[in-house]
Amino acid sequence: MKSFKIPEATIIRLSIYSRYLHRLMQQGITTISSSDIAEKTGATSAQVRKDLAYFGEFGTRGVGYDVESLYDSIAEILGVDKEWKLIIIGAGKLGLALSMYEGFRERGFKNVGIFDVDPIKIGKKAQGIKILHLDQLEEVCEAESPDIAIVAVPGEHAQDIVNRVVESGVRSILNFAPRVLTTPIHVQIRNVDFATNLELLTYNMASEDRR
Amino acid sequence: MKSFKIPEATIIRLSIYSRYLHRLMQQGITTISSSDIAEKTGATSAQVRKDLAYFGEFGTRGVGYDVESLYDSIAEILGVDKEWKLIIIGAGKLGLALSMYEGFRERGFKNVGIFDVDPIKIGKKAQGIKILHLDQLEEVCEAESPDIAIVAVPGEHAQDIVNRVVESGVRSILNFAPRVLTTPIHVQIRNVDFATNLELLTYNMASEDRR
Numbered sequence: 061m062k063s064f065k066i067p068e069a070t071i072i073r074l075s076i077y078s079r080y081l082h083r084l085m086q087q088g089i090t091t092i093s094s095s096d097i098a099e100k101t102g103a104t105s106a107q108v109r110k111d112l113a114y115f116g117e118f119g120t121r122g123v124g125y126d127v128e129s130l131y132d133s134i135a136e137i138l139g140v141d142k143e144w145k146l147i148i149i150g151a152g153k154l155g156l157a158l159s160m161y162e163g164f165r166e167r168g169f170k171n172v173g174i175f176d177v178d179p180i181k182i183g184k185k186a187q188g189i190k191i192l193h194l195d196q197l198e199e200v201c202e203a204e205s206p207d208i209a210i211v212a213v214p215g216e217h218a219q220d221i222v223n224r225v226v227e228s229g230v231r232s233i234l235n236f237a238p239r240v241l242t243t244p245i246h247v248q249i250r251n252v253d254f255a256t257n258l259e260l261l262t263y264n265m266a267s268e269d270r271r
Numbered sequence: 272m273k274s275f276k277i278p279e280a281t282i283i284r285l286s287i288y289s290r291y292l293h294r295l296m297q298q299g300i301t302t303i304s305s306s307d308i309a310e311k312t313g314a315t316s317a318q319v320r321k322d323l324a325y326f327g328e329f330g331t332r333g334v335g336y337d338v339e340s341l342y343d344s345i346a347e348i349l350g351v352d353k354e355w356k357l358i359i360i361g362a363g364k365l366g367l368a369l370s371m372y373e374g375f376r377e378r379g380f381k382n383v384g385i386f387d388v389d390p391i392k393i394g395k396k397a398q399g400i401k402i403l404h405l406d407q408l409e410e411v412c413e414a415e416s417p418d419i420a421i422v423a424v425p426g427e428h429a430q431d432i433v434n435r436v437v438e439s440g441v442r443s444i445l446n447f448a449p450r451v452l453t454t455p456i457h458v459q460i461r462n463v464d465f466a467t468n469l470e471l472l473t474y475n476m477a478s479e480d481r482r
Contacts, residue, residue, distance in 0.1 A: 068471065072462075075470040076449050079426065102430060102451035138470045139477025157368035158465070167466065208472060215290065219313060232472040234465065238287050240313035248475055250468045251283075254369070254445065255378065257461050259286040259349045260279065261419060261443035264459055266350025 070111045074134050076101045077108065081131040082166070093124040140167045145204055147230075149221050150212035151176035151191045154236055158210055159186040172204040173197075201228030208232045215239040222249070281322045285345050287312045288319065292342040293377070304335040351378050356415055358441075360432050361423035362387035362402045365447055369421055370397040383415040384408075412439035419443045426450040433460070 080101050084092060094108040103111075112118050112130075115137050119125040135141040146164070148155050151174050159174055174186050175194045182193050192200065200206075209225040211218055211233060218237035225233065226247050233249040235241055238256055243249045291312050295303060305319040314322075323329050323341075326348050330336040346352040357375070359366050362385050370385055385397050386405045393404050403411065411417075420436040422429055422444060429448035436444065437458050444460040446452055449467055454460045 071471055071474050072467050073451060075467045076426075076451060078470075079449050079466070100427070102453060137474070137477075139473035139480075140470060142473075142477070144473055144476070153368050153371055157364050160364055161465075167470070169469070207476060208469070215287075216311070231476055234468055234472065238290055240284060240287060242313060248472060250472060252463055252465055252468050254372075254463055255290070256283050256286045257445055257463050258380070258419070259289075259351060259378070260282055261445065261459060261461060262350035262353075262355055263282050263348070265355070265418060265442055266348075266353070269350075 066114050070114060071138070073101070073103055073107065073111050074138060077103075077111070078131060078134040078138060078140070081127055081134065084127045085131060090127050091124045092127050092130075094119065097125075143168050143170050144208055145170050145172045145206040146208040146210060147171070147173040147175065147197075147200065147204075147206045147225070148210045148212060149175045149194070149197070149225070150214075150236075151178070151181045151186060152212060155210075155212035156186050158212060158236075159189065169208070172206055173200045175200075197224055198228055201225070201230070206230055208234065210234045210236070211241075212236045277325050281325060282349070284312070284314055284318065284322050285349060288314075288322070289342060289345040289349060289351070292338055292345065295338045296342060301338050302335045303338050303341075305330065308336075354379050354381050355419055356381050356383045356417040357419040357421060358382070358384040358386065358408075358411065358415075358417045358436070359421045359423060360386045360405070360408070360436070361425075361447075362389070362392045362397060363423060366421075366423040367397050369423060370400065380419070383417050384411045386411075408435055409439055412436070412441070417441055419445065421445045421447070422452075423447045 077097055080097060095105045098105045098108045118130050118133060146169050148159055159171060164171060171189055174189055174191045175197055176182060176191055177194050181191050184191050209230045211221055213221055215237045218239045219241055222233060222241050222243060226243055231247060235249055235251045236253055238253045241249060288308055291308065306316045309316040309319045329341050329344060357380050359370055370382060375382060382400055385400055385402045386408055387393060387402055388405050392402050395402050420441045422432055424432055426448045429450045430452055433444060433452050433454060437454055442458060444454065446460055446462045447464055449464045452460055
């Protein structure tokens with residue numbers, strides 16, 4: 061594995077290629093060309109070849125790629141060949157929609173806990189997993205050592221939750237709360253707040269309209 | 272309004288400040304300092320002041336900011352002082368969770384259509400809005416002229432949907448489908464696929480583990 065910095069756009073496309081390859085496997089298709097991958101994922105053939113070239117040689121000229129072995133290679137690159145444990149904090153509409161997301165199990169993510177503070181929710185099940193009181197967060201983290209925490213709580217509680225999961229050994233955070241959150245350097249965080257994303261769109265439309 | 276390029280990180284923070292100011296207004300709080308805004312939104316005081324300085328002078332030294340007028344100014348900058356019309360394509364779990372998102376109405380977004388192809392869903396209501404057949408997309412776009420389309424369909428249909436909404440005059444797209452999508456230069460698109468976001472996290476964890 062080469063050690064120079066791979067562009068994030070490459071990793072995003074690998075993730076997308078990989079889901080397409082997964083679908084081909086389910087359909088029993090065994091070989092595929094870079095132009096087919098490109099066409100079905102919205103990339104260009106040159107991008108597909110360049111993205112893969114960062115990690116080695118995968119295809120056979122004139123034949124294309126073996127679907128299953130390419131899938132396995134990309135899964136290994138992306139780290140989804142392993143089982144990662146995740147917890148979801150917040151069992152509101154979004155937290156529950158996420159807990160039902162089929163892509164998690166499909167890609168080897170194991171949900172080991174959903175937490176909330178609402179007594180009406182606690183003890184109910186979401187996708188077979190009991191919703192626990194937030195007080196049990198540290199206990200579950202101790203027992204299960206989750207890798208990833210998905211934060212789907214109101215903004216004002218987000219930093220406190222992040223501090224607690226970081227303290228409990230979580231390495232990666234996917235944050236849906238509309239808040240700029242601070243994590244120590246060894247913990248990565250990605251923000252996927254869609255209200256903010258929407259407002260980046262309206263900002264650009266309003267700026268255009270003012271011109 | 273200055274015309275140089277404003278960093279995207281500034282716009283993201285303005286969106287977050289603005290939601291905090293909205294909450295203060297609901298609580299009847301009328302003035303606030305940059306350090307209070309900073310503390311409650313996860314930014315620094317210097318960031319708050321710099322972010323606002325791009326757009327003019329808002330506070331009074333020693334007094335702070337008037338909450339309501341600062342909220343109004345940021346809302347105008349972000350373009351959320353207007354009513355934007357949006358449509359949601361895909362009434363699956365995610366599309367429905369999005370249609371129920373309270374932040375939409377709060378921020379002046381008006382949902383003018385939810386579309387699906389599943390006969391079981393069509394005619395049912397989500398947040399008071401009837402789920403329509405995708406065949407009616409062009410008709411609704413003609414009648415309502417939506418500004419924003421939220422794409423929450425399976426990846427293989429996403430580009431086709433994007434082409435149709437672009438053809439129908441939509442200017443902005445928020446895409447949840449795991450696909451690299453192409454739009455003409457005058458149409459902006461933002462991708463918020465969380466499976467891909469999760470895999471950017473696992474990629475980094477796996478890379479670290481290999482070191």
